[in-house]
Amino acid sequence: MKILVTGGAGFIGSNFIRLMLGRYPDYEIVNLDKLTYAGNLDNLREVGEDGRYSFIQGDICDAETVEKAMAGCDAVVNFAAESHVDRSIGGPADFIQTDVFGTYVLLEAARRHEVERYLQVSTDEVYGSREEGSFSETDMLEPSSPYSASKAGGDMQVMAYHTTFGVPTLITRSSNNFGPYQHPEKLIPLFVTNAMADRELPLYGSGTNVRDWIYVTDNCEGIDAVLHKGEIGGIYNIGGGNERDNITITRAILEILGKPEELIRPVTDRLGHDLRYSIDCSKAHALGWKPAHEFEEALALTVEWYVDNRWWWEKIRNEDFEDYYRTQYEEREQA
């Protein structure tokens, strides 16, 4: 099988490419990635020399580039997206462009190329927040942020292309991922790298917001299961079954690193901050997939990876990144 992976230089996409090349000796992977601030070829250092892997730098919104990249591919797995909620609050345009329009460009090409499978990597955030119970795949979409609204828009295009044009689509909606190669703008790597440098950990609002955490390779295995065994036109929730509030995660990170709780700095809450995400994953479990990692162990592994791989994140945490965070918190404090 030859798979076009889009956004493969990002966090989950790079973990997925490593998994697929390791698992399937006769598969070929074409990675199409724009290399935005979140794309990083260091994530794929070990596979760069593999003859079954090729890289194209390009934008999923550019039909000509997509046309060339998809030539000869049997399947498409779309990870490419703007993915950070805080950035979507600061500027939604890129999110709508990539997550909605880019998805449309990929679907059009998938339709013309008659690919066997088009898998859209989506998120549990499209359902919105709920205080009790869990969302199933047929529940209404009530996204809260420009990020989750743009992902929901992408999902809707996927569903429409299946119904209208018969494109063989699949959608996975995963919960919050963590693990190696996650950009240090996201909660766990931001707090680990801040704590390592004795910097404050900016905890939004009350710190009681709950996310369901999944170790990244467990999500990648779920995507693999859906790609190979999912029912065409189907949607599959992929969760870790690890609901934790942010203060619990924060304290666990500090404990692993042996750092004091005084580093925690409560800051003004994120606008529209969803209280809790929770998904029912019985449909994916019925495919024979289950997450393999226990949360506390996987968190410890992740912290260890950031401790051992300063070379990877110190370059990313550059002056622009520090400026971005400083401005963000100053604006919040003034609001």
Ligand code: NAD
């Ligand atoms: P990421 O931000 O780490 O990576 C995104 C990648 O897409 C980057 O390599 C970037 O360069 C690339 N990209 C962005 N715009 C592009 C464009 N126009 N054309 C081509 N490439 C482009 O994101 P991630 O955390 O790896 O998430 C991957 C996917 O999984 C996203 O679709 C995201 O919505 C979804 N998701 C993520 C999580 C999570 O916890 N990280 C949870 C659920 C779903």
Ligand code: TYD
């Ligand atoms: P994040 O990693 O941005 O993922 P998402 O918003 O997509 O769930 O944030 C996870 C949780 O951590 C979310 O409730 C917001 C919170 N958070 C903080 O408290 N401080 C931070 O600096 C960041 C980045 C997130």
